[in-house]
Amino acid sequence: MDVTRHKASISSTFDRAAATFDASPVDFFAPIGHRLVATAGTADGEHVLDIGCGRGSCLFPASAAVGPTGSVTGIDISPAMILHTATEVQARGLTNVTVIEMDAENPDFPPESFDLALGSFSVMHLPAAPAVLGKYLPLLRPTGRLWFTDLIDKDGLPPFVPPAAFAVLVPYFPPGPNPRERGTDGWSATEQRIVDALTSLGFVRAEVREATYSMSVGSGANWIAWSMSTGLRAAWDNVPPAELPRVESAVVDVIDEMRNAAGEIIFPVPVRYIGARRPD
Ligand SMILES: C[S@@+](CC[C@H](N)C(=O)[O-])C[C@H]1O[C@@H](n2cnc3c(N)ncnc32)[C@H](O)[C@@H]1O
Numbered sequence: 001m002d003v004t005r006h007k008a009s010i011s012s013t014f015d016r017a018a019a020t021f022d023a024s025p026v027d028f029f030a031p032i033g034h035r036l037v038a039t040a041g042t043a044d045g046e047h048v049l050d051i052g053c054g055r056g057s058c059l060f061p062a063s064a065a066v067g068p069t070g071s072v073t074g075i076d077i078s079p080a081m082i083l084h085t086a087t088e089v090q091a092r093g094l095t096n097v098t099v100i101e102m103d104a105e106n107p108d109f110p111p112e113s114f115d116l117a118l119g120s121f122s123v124m125h126l127p128a129a130p131a132v133l134g135k136y137l138p139l140l141r142p143t144g145r146l147w148f149t150d151l152i153d154k155d156g157l158p159p160f161v162p163p164a165a166f167a168v169l170v171p172y173f174p175p176g177p178n179p180r181e182r183g184t185d186g187w188s189a190t191e192q193r194i195v196d197a198l199t200s201l202g203f204v205r206a207e208v209r210e211a212t213y214s215m216s217v218g219s220g221a222n223w224i225a226w227s228m229s230t231g232l233r234a235a236w237d238n239v240p241p242a243e244l245p246r247v248e249s250a251v252v253d254v255i256d257e258m259r260n261a262a263g264e265i266i267f268p269v270p271v272r273y274i275g276a277r278r279p280d
Helices: 003-020 029-039 059-066 079-091 131-136 163-172 191-200 220-227 244-256
Strands: 047-051 071-076 097-101 114-119 140-151 204-216 266-277
Touching: 003 079, 029 059, 029 140, 029 204, 029 266, 047 059, 059 071, 059 079, 059 097, 071 079, 079 097, 131 140, 163 244, 191 204, 191 266, 220 244
Parallel strands: 047 071, 047 114, 071 097, 114 140
Antiparallel strands: 140 266, 204 266
16 A cells, blocks of 8 residues: 555545535534543543544544643644634634644654543544554553544445445545455454554553444435545545436435335444553
């Protein structure tokens, strides 16, 4: 994998997604970020880092949890994400939040800056994970925590991407790493591998908690709007305008066919909440 090109492509995809990220009628990143902040036990007065903060699914609940004596620093590789989030921080009048454009694979902070490092659906985008997580150990104070979320793929696809919809979009993915390459043999494929990887980096008390998020999609059109907040955007942006109506209608049909007896479209999405600590 050409890492530089891969990161440039991720940054540009999220730049294009930033203005409307997770703003469709489908709730996903915000409730899971909220849960991550609570699961990590984010407390009054703590100094928190949010890795790959995006539009603030963790940043804003963490800001409320740490209060005026704490602080939250968000980093993201996408300049547009940082711009939009900085504007929102200002609009909300938050004085305990700072956002910085930074590659999470090269975190640049003084040692022992943070009590807690969070990352919701961002560590999964780091090509050098899990090894790169070792760089966060010295940035945490003794007993400081790392908490992040990850998806449990099924046949190489996240559970919110029906294979039939993926099949429609596959021809439009730009050249680059296969979106299904996470595979079944990676470091995050099983809970035991995750715990072993974090332990071998020097973290202690590594743990994985799994909780299923019931993603209510509403309609195929909603799902398409929401998918613009994910890596699928790379494919959508590549569909020639003349083909867009056909592709959209094929995807809408596939998703709308998934209605249950109550008329709802619900994707159960198992999410891993992964935690570990720096030793004393
Ligand atoms: C799926 S979004 C999640 C955003 C946010 N944490 C949330 O839960 O809504 C992934 C985020 O990670 C960021 N990201 C990906 N690779 C990164 C890197 N190398 N360094 C910093 N941020 C990165 C993306 O720009 C994007 O904002």
